[in-house]
Amino acid sequence: MTYSRASEKLVIIDHTGVPDALRGQGYGKVLGEHAVAAAREGGWKIVPLCPFFKALSIRHEEWQDVIQ
Secondary structure, eight states, rough: EEEEEEEEEEEEEEOOOOOGGGGTSSHHHHHHHHHHHHHHHHTTEEESSSHHHHHHHHOOGGGGBBBB
């Protein structure tokens, strides 16, 4: 997962990548869950520019507290 800091309290996730051999096994979701947990712990918000992460964030309403 690649990201950049837009400010002290805002992170932009722009890419989530998983090796081809591991695709479809839930590793991308695990990366997303880690990002959400880190955002909650750090008190910041995520701008989901990555299409995969954005789709995950839409499907997981419980993540909306950290999604901008």
